[in-house]
Amino acid sequence: MLTIKNLHASVNGREILKGIDLQIRAGEVHAVMGPNGSGKSSLASVLAGRDNYEVTEGEVWLDGKNLLEMKPEDRAREGVFLAFQYPVEIPGVSNINFLKTALAGVREYRGLPPLSAKEFLKLTREKQELVALDSKMVNRSLNEGFSGGEKKRNEIFQLAMLEPKLSILDETDSGLDIDALRVVSDGVNKLRTSDNAFIVITHYQRLLNHIVPDFVHVLYDGRIVRSGDKSLALELEEKGYDWLKELYHTGALQTS
């Protein structure tokens, strides 16, 4: 589904991603871990099309289409969804109007007929339950005055509404208490199908107990320094990142 080849990107002339290679197939969940500043969120931003990142080298293909040539809205319509680490509060834009506009755009692009008001309402209710989002939230201004947990739930709610191919969860677990973490994870698990894929960016093994990954990648200094299965996450939880950093700096790690 997604092929990333030798991806380099920089911000203000400083190179943040230094050659990422990653292959994601439909139905898979990939966890991306790594210490602070290793480039995890940058990878998410580049995939979603945030414009302060400049791609200097490499390619990203989504089902045969060149993702890097697309505007952020077209990436979303093609099926990329970024669940933000810090969702933006937009007073005056109602959650529901925002969703209606977003869904209409996405459905039109995908050649689907627009939903009737009734169908939209039904879908909203259904997806809201998935993440136990209070219906009052849905009618409020977008993220305005939401707690950290509510914002994250709202992200997953939007994800559920837009039904993307590839979802990128950028530290969705940060700021969540144990109960909220379970609700959000359960929601994500229910959305997993053999046709979609997830990139789960996290610092902690904790989230991966709930959303079990097929692959775990460790990002350090803008490169994937190690890949493995879910046991790698457990190993990191136990040993931390220092041993990997050391191996990396002594050149003992094979990077791509």
Added chain:
Amino acid sequence: MTLQETTSLYNQLLESSAAAPSAEEPEAVVRLRSSALARFREKGFPTGKNEDWRFTSLTPYTDTHFSLEKISPGEDAIRNAIAETAIPGLDAYQLVLVNGSIRSDLSTLPDEKQAIIQPIDVAVSSGVFDAYLHENSFTGSDSLLALSTALFTDGCYINIPKEAVVDKPIRIIHIYGAADNVFFQPRHLWVINRHARATIIEQSVVVKDDRTLSLANSVCRVALEEDARLTHYELQQNAAGERWLHYSRVSQQRGSRYDNFTFSMPGADLIRNNLEMSLDDTATETHLYGLYLVGSDQLTDNHTAIAHQHPSCQSNQLYKGVITGNGKAVFNGKVLVSQDAQQTNAYQQNNNLLLSDHARVYAKPQLEIYADDVKCSHGCTIGQFNPEALFYLRSRGIDEAAARNLLVEAFAYDITDKMEDEPVKAYMQQLIHDSMTTTVVAG
């Protein structure tokens, strides 16, 4: 003494007034008009040399030949203008003024227990006009006020009797004709008597072709007596070639409340709103809300002034603007709190969004406070779209133009949300949406 700039219109007005036969008006009114004319002759149209007109010199707008004759638009055009300005779902009285004269046949007016609506002449000849007359302006508009007093001929006098509650809003549609470049001066007087309540919605249409210019020097005197309440909507949906000078002086007696919503949609070449509040007794409440959307080659200038002269009055101002292309906006908000006006609450906020490199805004909060036991605040912001918000919306599949529109509507929401008349609110929100789609984003 400095000589004022003698623009073409200035000369024309003075010549025509000299040639005009003396009207059949009471002696006192004739004297009033001639002294007002003398003041205008001396001061002329405001220029950039006047501090209150620094960014809006009238010289370029008045140095053109204007017709001073009233041209009545055709009946079809009048009917079109009424239809065009209709507010869907609004149940309201309708007052149609054509070149300032009441057209009863096109109007649906409240009964006389609720409102007495007459030509301004009635107020002039009965002496009511005199009772509410003033000469001094808080917004540097003395000469325009004098010009109006000297030469106005038409307008409406609305009197809401004591304790009357007008059961529906009164929608006033001002329609003007222009076969050639035209200058007109409507003059209105509205008196809301003790304990009376009313809502007035104003819209205006100039029937003209694209190349014709119109310049209006419109003056409205509003008096709220004790415990009276007026909600006043000024919906300015004007077209290219139109230049508007709006002057409103509102006086408030004890316990009265005045709410003003001034929406300046993109279109007119020039809109200058002068809104002056004279708080003449204690415990008054005033809310002024303004929204201005300014496109290329347009100038929208809002000057407000609130004179707190007695204790325990509240005023609140929120003005927001979106400027695009090479559009230019001015906000100048004066708040005067005199020494006796203890326990005053006066708040002012002005926020601006500049959507292009060439868009400009001149913002000037001006607070003069001589009392010590008061709460006053002012704030002013000038910014652009939050790029993070724009990216967030786009990352959900909303294209850039639609995302910008959503953010502008969100910016305006603070103002529209304050409107209590739902159909007017929905109408304005739609208008904002439409004008954003056609003007601002394109600009």
